[in-house]
Amino acid sequence: xxxxxxxxxxxxxxxxxxxxxxxLPFESRKRKCSSMHSQDxxxxxxxxxxxxxxxxxxQLLLGKSEPSLRLVRGNKIGMCLVGFGDASGxxxxxxxxxxxxxxxxxxxxxxxxxxxxxxNLREFTNLADTLEEMGRQGDLKNMEVFLFTxxxxxxxxxxxxxx
Amino acid sequence: xxxxxxxxxxxxxxxxxxxxxxxxxxxxxxxxxxxxxVGFLCHISRTYPTMFPYLKGFYNTLxx
Numbered sequence: 001x002x003x004x005x006x007x008x009x010x011x012x013x014x015x016x017x018x019x020x021x022x023x024l025p026f027e028s029r030k031r032k033c034s035s036m037h038s039q040d041x042x043x044x045x046x047x048x049x050x051x052x053x054x055x056x057x058x059q060l061l062l063g064k065s066e067p068s069l070r071l072v073r074g075n076k077i078g079m080c081l082v083g084f085g086d087a088s089g090x091x092x093x094x095x096x097x098x099x100x101x102x103x104x105x106x107x108x109x110x111x112x113x114x115x116x117x118x119x120n121l122r123e124f125t126n127l128a129d130t131l132e133e134m135g136r137q138g139d140l141k142n143m144e145v146f147l148f149t150x151x152x153x154x155x156x157x158x159x160x161x162x163x
Numbered sequence: 164x165x166x167x168x169x170x171x172x173x174x175x176x177x178x179x180x181x182x183x184x185x186x187x188x189x190x191x192x193x194x195x196x197x198x199x200x201v202g203f204l205c206h207i208s209r210t211y212p213t214m215f216p217y218l219k220g221f222y223n224t225l226x227x
Contacts (some may be wrong), residue, residue: 041195043193045194045227046192046224048224050223051180051221051224052184052220054219055180055221059174059181061213061214061217062170066167066170067169070211111198149185159216
């Protein structure tokens with residue numbers, strides 16, 4: 001439940017059992033309201049179909065025995081290396097600068113596995129496959145990637161894990 | 164990076180849920196346990212944002 005919904009709920013009559021409640025700080029009223037509604041929650045729930053896939057993805061991300069290190073802010077000289085990519089019909093291509101200023105590229109036509117896929121899926125797989133290839137070639141090490149796309153579905157997939 | 168304790172706890176939570184699902188098909192999960200787990204994993208995903216999209220399965224289960 002988002003903050004706005006909490007505010008609406010807390011502002012309703014339910015949250016005020018007595019006149020003094022109006023003087024309670026926000027967090028206290030939130031706790032009180034939460035405990036009042038906890039009895040509505042089911043004890044058991046049915047997992048959604050994607051739950052297992054999500055758990056497997058999390059298990060993969062948490063696979064190392066020690067916590068992964070994260071580059072929060074690089075402390076070396078910055079350099080902007082641009083890459084481009086696009087998918088059209090059954091074809092795809094992308095290119096990017098390597099640190100040595102050589103140009104790397106990948107292109108080709110899709111196999112039959114994407115014949116029934118949408119153009120959004122083709123756009124997204126091109127972006128994802130290109131990043132994976134860059135990773136394999138070591139072009140993402142100590143790099144921060146800014147990915148720009150005109151495809152809002154790819155953007156949604158990146159942030160939500162699904163469209 | 165996060166602490167070893169938190170990392171291990173996150174791993175245990177995920178592994179336990181996976182074990183539950185794999186042991187018995189069509190199993191139902193405890194609401195409160197899921198709620199607690201997703202709260203902690205959400206905390207961890209502030210350090211590791213790549214984990215965040217995969218919490219959707221938790222939220223869809225809780226709110227479904």
